[in-house]
Amino acid sequence: MTYLDERSEPSSASELLDLFYATRTQTEKLTAPLNDEDLGLQSMEDASPPKWHLAHTTWFFEEFILKPFLPGYQPKDNRFAVLFNSYYVQAGPRHTRSRRGLLSRPTVTEVLSYRAHVEDALRDGLSRGGFTLDPDRLDALVTLGCHHEMQHQELLITDLLHALSFNPLLPAYIPSQPGAVTAIREQDWTLHAGGLVEIGHDGDGFAYDCEGPRHKVWLEPYKLADRLVTNGDWIAFMNDGGYETQTLWLMEGWAVREKNGWDSPLYWWQQDGQWWTYTLQGPRPVDLSAPVVHVSFYEADAFARWSGRRLPTEAEWEAAAEATEIEGNFLENGTHIPQGRHASLWGDVWQWTSSAFSPYPGFSPPDGAIGEYNGKFMVNQMVLRGGSCATPKLQMRSSYRTFFYPQQRWQMLGLRLAADQ
Numbered sequence: 303m304t305y306l307d308e309r310s311e312p313s314s315a316s317e318l319l320d321l322f323y324a325t326r327t328q329t330e331k332l333t334a335p336l337n338d339e340d341l342g343l344q345s346m347e348d349a350s351p352p353k354w355h356l357a358h359t360t361w362f363f364e365e366f367i368l369k370p371f372l373p374g375y376q377p378k379d380n381r382f383a384v385l386f387n388s389y390y391v392q393a394g395p396r397h398t399r400s401r402r403g404l405l406s407r408p409t410v411t412e413v414l415s416y417r418a419h420v421e422d423a424l425r426d427g428l429s430r431g432g433f434t435l436d437p438d439r440l441d442a443l444v445t446l447g448c449h450h451e452m453q454h455q456e457l458l459i460t461d462l463l464h465a466l467s468f469n470p471l472l473p474a475y476i477p478s479q480p481g482a483v484t485a486i487r488e489q490d491w492t493l494h495a496g497g498l499v500e501i502g503h504d505g506d507g508f509a510y511d512c513e514g515p516r517h518k519v520w521l522e523p524y525k526l527a528d529r530l531v532t533n534g535d536w537i538a539f540m541n542d543g544g545y546e547t548q549t550l551w552l553m554e555g556w557a558v559r560e561k562n563g564w565d566s567p568l569y570w571w572q573q574d575g576q577w578w579t580y581t582l583q584g585p586r587p588v589d590l591s592a593p594v595v596h597v598s599f600y601e602a603d604a605f606a607r608w609s610g611r612r613l614p615t616e617a618e619w620e621a622a623a624e625a626t627e628i629e630g631n632f633l634e635n636g637t638h639i640p641q642g643r644h645a646s647l648w649g650d651v652w653q654w655t656s657s658a659f660s661p662y663p664g665f666s667p668p669d670g671a672i673g674e675y676n677g678k679f680m681v682n683q684m685v686l687r688g689g690s691c692a693t694p695k696l697q698m699r700s701s702y703r704t705f706f707y708p709q710q711r712w713q714m715l716g717l718r719l720a721a722d723q
């Protein structure tokens with residue numbers, strides 16, 4: 303069941319408000335270590351300033367719930383509709399994405415009072431039963447708004463890392479914690495019989511539209527690595543000329559590598575014969591036992607070929623993960639860096655798959671602007687699975703599909719190998 307399905311189970315009003323306030327508070331907690339200058343930084347078109355994330359997640363509740371369904375709702379400022387609409391064509395005009403960092407007005411204080419304005423209206427509307435839509439649909443929309451904001455918590459963290467990385471002071475967002483004590487562990491394999499399996503959301507609890515319908519998939523027997531690819535593995539690839547060996551690369555990947563001069567993951571540099579990396583805990587020597595992060599699909603694919611293995615398909619990953627406990631290094635741990643201390647299939651870094659982000663059989667997005675949420679992005683992007691140290695744990699499900707373009711690196715992106723049996 304997806305977020306606009308009438309059959310989804312409504313939660314009680316107080317449960318819904320708990321989720322709402324927990325989500326809103328967590329977002330503001332993430333921005334607490336930042337000053338007003340940090341809050342306005344935008345380093346590239348793909349990334350947004352923290353202040354914009356604070357406002358856009360608020361706009362989402364206003365645009366999709368308060369304006370259409372709460373009679374008498376007065377927007378705080380009608381001009382915010384344009385400034386904080388991200389990509390919803392059916393919701394009207396939008397401020398240019400690459401210029402979000404030029405919005406010195408509204409100020410941080412004004413954005414925070416916009417947040418409070420929308421929160422008060424939502425709470426008030428819920429408590430007096432003032433909304434004009436069915437309670438279960440209202441519930442589904444508020445829940446979607448909360449999950450949307452959780453997605454933006456992750457983007458806020460990764461966008462911040464990108465923005466701060468351009469400052470030669472290499473600022474630490476949070477104090478540095480001791481490095482991982484994990485021993486370097488050989489990669490082992492778990493065997494999976496494959497056969498006729500089902501993947502996709504099964505209708506219990508929240509999911510995005512693109513996670514369904516649940517459907518059958520045929521899998522040949524396969525095996526999955528029991529750990530993520532580590533920095534140590536990656537350095538072996540680099541030392542073996544992985545970045546210089548064209549035959550390991552997809553043609554398009556090689557062209558992107560050439561154009562950008564890639565010779566290591568994003569945020570890496572060499573100093574005194576050692577690899578260093580910039581993290582939200584400041585600069586650190588690359589930890590050989592930690593999962594590699596900030597590699598593109600093209601790099602992950604070349605690494606897999608160099609290893610004599612391959613990336614898993616999203617169906618292989620989901621079939622293996624479905625029955626396992628969601629346990630791993632997620633946003634709530636507060637480390638903001640991958641560590642590789644968990645033996646599970648989950649967390650630390652998103653895992654590139656060889657699957658294109660395409661509609662499942664029978665998929666159709668909901669009508670209206672909300673249908674633009676995922677469906678219109680179903681071309682030229684690859685699916686990643688498993689969540690990362692920047693993903694709120696509450697976001698994770700075995701059916702969860704995130705997606706990025708194959709050349710993107712600034713998210714917490716890594717890989718786990720697969721192979722045929």
Ligand code: AVJ
Nearest residue numbers: 450453454457675704705706
């Ligand atoms: C699923 C992470 C690719 O970054 O646009 C945020 C998440 N969707 N607001 C994105 C999202 C709408 C989405 N990703």
Ligand code: FE
Nearest residue numbers: 358388450454
């Ligand atoms: Fe968004």
